[in-house]
Amino acid sequence: MLNPEVAPGAFTELDRFVFESWGYLVIPDVLTTAEAEECYDASARLHAARDKEFGQLGRGYETEPSLERLIDHPAVLPKVRGLFGDRFVLQSSWNTMQPAHGGTGGWHQDGSGAYDFGRLGYPVPLIQLRASFLLTDQTRPGTGNMELIPGSHRSTVPLPADIRAARGDTPIGHVICAPIGSVLVFHNGVWHRTYRHDGDRDRYTAHYVYSPPWVRPADRLTNSADFLERTTPMRRALMGEFERPDAPYGAGYDPLPFD
Structure with missing residues (x-):
């Protein structure tokens, strides 16, 4: 099946062309099977107290080290930097669960229910870039895949x-079939939905959403002081913890501490 696959790490000009054309990239082999299983177990702990239905929880990185490590994964962060430059934040992190034998979700674009990003201009601007770590094998349809409509961010x-x-089908829907440990990176303007899950094991996916530094966080009102104290300088900066410049996000706002 045709996938817009790119190599992990550096953001190339071909990566840019593929992303601008399709609105998303697939990076295979980012996590080993063992790493993905560790993140799966962490996800199960996060959702253990919930009713067994589709849902998402934020801030899992605060309590689960395996999920924290994904915030600035070296296979993925260069792609974010290539699209946003040196100044961006982790706007939110969501861990989603689709129960075994779960149905197909509804079509939507990412963004704010309070204000449609499409009102800002055409094409829909890149405000939220989502990196979705697949923690289960999804090499065939019907395993809780993501379905996207290629190029729909420019419609x-x-x-x-x-x-x-009706949660109906379209003739150009693309069901992402990728192995465990792959990462799907996509533009907020791409129309997408959760595809059905026919398997017997719950599906978890770890999502990390990056935005310009002036976008309000969606998974938290404030950052955890304990987390900020123990995490790395890069992750602290990605939480939006920086000195307030002379003017909001003006000349005094430092870029992220890349090596």
Whole structure:
């Protein structure tokens, strides 16, 4: 099956062309099977007190070291830097669970329910870049895959309302089939949905959403003081913990502490 696969690490000009054309990238082999299983177990602990239904929880990196390590993973962060430059933050982190034998989700674009990003301009600007770590094998359809519509971040019209209301199929939906440990990176403007899950094991995915530094965090009102004290300088900066410049995000705002 055709996938917009790119190599981990450095963001190349071909990566940029693929991303601008499709609105998303697939990076295979980011996590080993053992690393993905460790993150899966951490995800299960996060969701243990929830009802067994589709849902998401934020801030898992504060209590689970395996999930914290994904914040600035060297296979993924250069892609974010290539698209945003040297100044961006981790706007949110969501850990999602789709229960075994879960149905297909609804079509949507990422963004704010309070203000449609499409009102800011055409094409829909890149405000939220999502990196989704696949913690289960999804090499075939029906395993809790993500389904996206390639290039839809550049469409001048929305996905028809009747398709969205019925959670219907489209002739150009692309079900991402990728092995455990792969990462899907996609633009907030791409129309997407959770595909059905026919398997007997719950599906967990760890999502990390990066944004310009002026975007309000969605998974937290404030950062955990304990987490900030023990984490790395890069991760602390990605939490948006920086000295307030002379003007908001003006000349006094330092870039991220890249090596």
